[in-house]
Amino acid sequence: MKLEKAILAVITTDKTRVAGGAPIFICDNKKELESAAANIEAITDGIAHALSEEVFIIVKH
Amino acid sequence: MNEYTLPILFGIIIGTIVRMLMLKTDYRQYPTYLHGKIIHVSLGFIAASLGALAVPALMEMEFTAVTLLTVAATQFREVRNMERNTLKEVDEFELVSRGKTYIEGIAISFESRNYLVIFTAFIGTLLYIIFNIYAALLGTAICFFIGKKYLMSGSTIKDIVDIQHKEISFDGAGLYVDNIYIMNIGLPERQEEIRKYGMGFVLKPNNINVVTTIGNLGQRQAILHDTSVSLGVFRDSGTPALSPLIKRDLDDGRIGIFILPQVRDVEKAKKVIGSVPVLENALRMPSKSDSNKKEEDAH
Numbered sequence A: 001m002k003l004e005k006a007i008l009a010v011i012t013t014d015k016t017r018v019a020g021g022a023p024i025f026i027c028d029n030k031k032e033l034e035s036a037a038a039n040i041e042a043i044t045d046g047i048a049h050a051l052s053e054e055v056f057i058i059v060k061h
Numbered sequence B: 001m002n003e004y005t006l007p008i009l010f011g012i013i014i015g016t017i018v019r020m021l022m023l024k025t026d027y028r029q030y031p032t033y034l035h036g037k038i039i040h041v042s043l044g045f046i047a048a049s050l051g052a053l054a055v056p057a058l059m060e061m062e063f064t065a066v067t068l069l070t071v072a073a074t075q076f077r078e079v080r081n082m083e084r085n086t087l088k089e090v091d092e093f094e095l096v097s098r099g100k101t102y103i104e105g106i107a108i109s110f111e112s113r114n115y116l117v118i119f120t121a122f123i124g125t126l127l128y129i130i131f132n133i134y135a136a137l138l139g140t141a142i143c144f145f146i147g148k149k150y151l152m153s154g155s156t157i158k159d160i161v162d163i164q165h166k167e168i169s170f171d172g173a174g175l176y177v178d179n180i181y182i183m184n185i186g187l188p189e190r191q192e193e194i195r196k197y198g199m200g201f202v203l204k205p206n207n208i209n210v211v212t213t214i215g216n217l218g219q220r221q222a223i224l225h226d227t228s229v230s231l232g233v234f235r236d237s238g239t240p241a242l243s244p245l246i247k248r249d250l251d252d253g254r255i256g257i258f259i260l261p262q263v264r265d266v267e268k269a270k271k272v273i274g275s276v277p278v279l280e281n282a283l284r285m286p287s288k289s290d291s292n293k294k295e296e297d298a299h
Helices: A030-044 B005-022 B034-059 B063-091 B100-130 B133-151 B188-197 B208-215 B217-231 B266-274 B290-298
Strands: A006-012 A024-026 A047-050 A055-060 B161-166 B168-171 B174-177 B180-184 B199-205 B245-248 B255-259
Touching: A006 A030, A030 A047, A030 A055, A030 B188, A047 B180, B005 B034, B005 B100, B005 B133, B034 B063, B034 B100, B063 B100, B100 B133, B100 B217, B161 B266, B168 B188, B174 B199, B174 B255, B180 B245, B180 B255, B199 B208, B199 B266, B208 B217, B217 B245, B217 B255, B217 B266
Parallel strands: A006 A024
Antiparallel strands: A006 A055, A047 A055, B161 B199, B168 B174, B174 B180, B199 B255, B245 B255
């Protein structure tokens, strides 16, 4: 089966809000969160989407 | 040499010339390369020969010879397949792809142009044999004119919608063109790039038929492809966040176009969007359906 869309990673500064399947990256502050998201976005060819201030997901489209 | 040699030669030459005239390279850059052109001119030559040869065959009462034309039909369906396959293969490596609907439209027009050539060569040869070369020249000119004017030029986007330039804006991470949601962009630096390079347009449909036509995903992809070709595109492989997109306003059927052009000229962009062809495969006519007609009569 070919997945059309998939969450490749979850990046957060608040570890109480995340759990489960995709790889989770926990950061200390907003700046680190953004640079991690930018990096993973570039590495995985995905798009960084913001769900809230604390939670970003990288999605492959 | 017999009485048919000159008419047949005339038909073949005129048919090939007509094919060459139809083979213009424009902003779509297809077929741009010499070899692509050679293929199509050669096929045009074959088509012209078939059209021209059919006339003497009929005159000599060789009616079975007309079955040759069915071979032609098969042959030119193959042309459509060839074009479709080539374009599909190449499409994967476009920064902004053409989309299957657009490719299908191009493939169909390549096939149909060969039939136009057969028809023109047929008429040319027929008129030459019955009357003289001048009548034949006039006849082919009329054929070419009709083909060019009515059969080859469909309508363009500007005929069916009203194109407006609208600012792009962010609401949190959400990117909007006017009030149409486009996508979620998480990173502030990407948002900054999009603010800097992005442009937004809204297409407002003129009537109910157009709503479905411009809602068609293939038609939308064609708009994105053509604008990216004409205006350039600010993106690269590995930056999917920077991709031009079109989304629809479900309330009224308007579509919001978000593009990242390298040439940031509003008037030029409007012109380019306006001259995108309306794809035959995207055309819908809901107003012509029986149920809609009955409703109108009742009112």
